Amino acid sequence: MAFSSEAYVAKEPGGPITLETIQYDGVGKNELVVETVAFSMCASDLKAAQGVFHLKPPIILGHESAGIVRQAGSAVSHLRPGDQIVLSYSHCRKCRYCLQGEAPYCENITALNFSGRRSDGSVAAHDALGRPMNHSFFGQSSMGRVALVHESCAHKVECTLEELKKFAALGCGIQTGLGAILNVCKPPPLSSIAIFGAGTVGIAAALAARLTFPSRVVVIDTASNKLSMIPEGVATSTLSSAGLQEGEIADKLKAMTEGRGFDYVVDCVGLAQLVNAGHQALAPRGMVVTIGGPPETASISLAAQLLGGRTYRGSHQGDSVPSTSIPMMIDLWRKGHFPFDKLLSFYRFNELEKAILDLKAGKIFKPVFVINDN
Ligand SMILES: [Zn+2]
Ligand SMILES: [Zn+2]
Structure with missing residues (x-):
C-alpha cells in the first residue's frame, strides 16, 4: 500500500537540504516500512547533498537511523512489525564476499546502496509533484519520519526507547x-x-x-x-x-x-x-x-x-559486518567500555539547519535527530 513521509532531501547539487513530503509506492517483498525513532547525520549525507558522493541529488538523505518496523515485505523472514531495529548499509547476503563475512565488499554494494532505485531498478519514491527521487541511499534513505528500507539494513535490538535514540548513530561512522x-x-x-x-x-x-x-x-x-x-x-x-x-x-x-x-x-x-x-x-x-x-x-x-x-x-x-558489529558496540557500551554516546548531540526533527551550523562551527561531533521529542 502506498504511503507518504516527511523527509530531508537535497533537490540539486549544492542546494539546501529541505523537508519535503515524499510519496512511496508501497513495500517490496524484501523491504520494510520503518517508523523512525531517531536518525543521525554522517559526512556522506552532506557530500551527497553537495553532489560529490556516489549517489547524487535529487536524493532522500540519511543512512544512520533506528526505529520500529511497521510493515514487512512478503519475503522478509527475520523481522516482524513491532521489532526495534538499528539500520546500517545494505548488502546482498548471497555473493562470495557476503558469505565469507566480508559484507562491506559485497559485489552488489553499488546497486543496493548507491543506485537511487530498488535493486530491480524500479523507482519507489516521488516528490509531491510526482518527480522521481533517488532513494535507498545506503539501502535506507532514513532521514524522515518513515523510511522504506531494504531488509538487509535492519538489525533487531532489545533496548529501551531512550537507548534506541543513541543506537541510531551506530550504523556507519562509528562502526x-x-x-x-x-x-x-x-x-x-x-x-x-x-x-x-x-x-x-x-x-x-x-x-x-x-x-x-x-x-x-x-x-x-x-x-x-x-x-x-x-x-x-x-x-x-x-x-x-x-x-x-x-x-x-x-x-x-x-x-x-x-x-x-x-x-x-x-x-x-x-x-x-x-x-x-x-x-x-x-x-x-x-x-x-x-x-x-x-x-x-x-x-x-x-x-x-x-x-x-x-x-x-x-x-x-572498517570491514564491519553490522549483524555482529552493532550488537558488539551495544554490549561494549553497556559494559562502559565504548562510550560512543559522548560524541552525540541531540536535536529535534526540524532542527537540521541548526545542527549543520553547529557541525560546521566545530561545536559538536555527531548530531542525532529525535522524532516526536518536543
Ligand atoms: Zn553480497
Ligand atoms: Zn556514513
Whole structure:
C-alpha cells in the first residue's frame, strides 16, 4: 500500500537540504516500512547533498537511523512489525564476499546502496509533484519520519526507547572507526596508534584503540577546537597539523615515538598528503589504513613498503559486518567500555539547519535527530 513521509532531501547539487513530503509506492517483498525513532547525520549525507558522493541529488538523505518496523515485505523472514531495529548499509547476503563475512565488499554494494532505485531498478519514491527521487541511499534513505528500507539494513535490538535514540548513530561512522581498529589493524597490546581526523569516525577509532591496551593514541587534526573537544581519557596526546606540510607532520609524529614511528595510522580524512605523512611516520611492519574521504592519489615509497614490510590499505566501513558489529558496540557500551554516546548531540526533527551550523562551527561531533521529542 502506498504511503507518504516527511523527509530531508537535497533537490540539486549544492542546494539546501529541505523537508519535503515524499510519496512511496508501497513495500517490496524484501523491504520494510520503518517508523523512525531517531536518525543521525554522517559526512556522506552532506557530500551527497553537495553532489560529490556516489549517489547524487535529487536524493532522500540519511543512512544512520533506528526505529520500529511497521510493515514487512512478503519475503522478509527475520523481522516482524513491532521489532526495534538499528539500520546500517545494505548488502546482498548471497555473493562470495557476503558469505565469507566480508559484507562491506559485497559485489552488489553499488546497486543496493548507491543506485537511487530498488535493486530491480524500479523507482519507489516521488516528490509531491510526482518527480522521481533517488532513494535507498545506503539501502535506507532514513532521514524522515518513515523510511522504506531494504531488509538487509535492519538489525533487531532489545533496548529501551531512550537507548534506541543513541543506537541510531551506530550504523556507519562509528562502526567504521571502531572497525578500522578492531577488524583491520588488530593491534597487539602496547601498539602506537595515530589517527588523522578528530571527527566522529576518528574519535570512535580512538575509543576502540583504547580497548587494545595501546602505548599511545595520538589524534591529529587541523582544527584545534575539535582536538580540545575530544572526551577526556580517549587520546594520550593530540597534534595540530594546521599549516604543516606532510614531511613536518611525519617528523612530529616520529618524534612522539622517539624516532621509531607508529605501528598503525588510521586516516579518517582521505587526503593524499596525510596518507603520505602517515606512511613516512610508520614503524617497520606498520600499517596505514584509509577509511574516509574522497579518493585521491597518494604516492608512497615502495622501498619503505618492501624493506620495512609496511602496508597501506583501504577499508570500507572498517570491514564491519553490522549483524555482529552493532550488537558488539551495544554490549561494549553497556559494559562502559565504548562510550560512543559522548560524541552525540541531540536535536529535534526540524532542527537540521541548526545542527549543520553547529557541525560546521566545530561545536559538536555527531548530531542525532529525535522524532516526536518536543
Ligand atoms: Zn553480497
Ligand atoms: Zn556514513
